[in-house]
Amino acid sequence: MRHNRHSNFKKKKPQSKDSGKTVDDIVRELKKLSNSPSDYREKSLKIHGLICAKCGREFEYKDRHLLTIHHKDGNHKNNPTDGSNWENLCIYCHDDEHSRGLLGDYFGSED
Numbered sequence: 001m002r003h004n005r006h007s008n009f010k011k012k013k014p015q016s017k018d019s020g021k022t023v024d025d026i027v028r029e030l031k032k033l034s035n036s037p038s039d040y041r042e043k044s045l046k047i048h049g050l051i052c053a054k055c056g057r058e059f060e061y062k063d064r065h066l067l068t069i070h071h072k073d074g075n076h077k078n079n080p081t082d083g084s085n086w087e088n089l090c091i092y093c094h095d096d097e098h099s100r101g102l103l104g105d106y107f108g109s110e111d
């Protein structure tokens with residue numbers, strides 16, 4: 001039973017030097033600096049289309065939140081802009097992919 005994994009999202013405690021900012025502000029800034037998940041997500045959906053690479057299910061634009069980006073090499077910091085490390089998987093196939101114990105915490109770091 002792993003139903004809670006998708007909503008189980010970890011927040012790191014920022015070690016901030018500048019006080020006065022809220023945690024949310026800092027998180028937002030960190031996301032801007034780093035390759036934000038939603039950024040490569042949109043790119044991958046654009047490159048590979050709204051279709052699950054595994055089961056072949058197609059999605060409407062409005063349902064594209066059901067498609068998630070899988071990193072073929074398992075490293076979500078490896079985001080080549082040509083999309084060669086990305087695979088669009090529906091949440092079911094993606095969950096299945098990771099239930100093999102490869103990267104159990106992947107969803108935890110996704111928005």
Ligand SMILES: [Zn+2]
Nearest residue numbers: 052055090093
């Ligand atoms: Zn699928």
Ligand SMILES: [Zn+2]
Nearest residue numbers: 069070071106
């Ligand atoms: Zn994945």
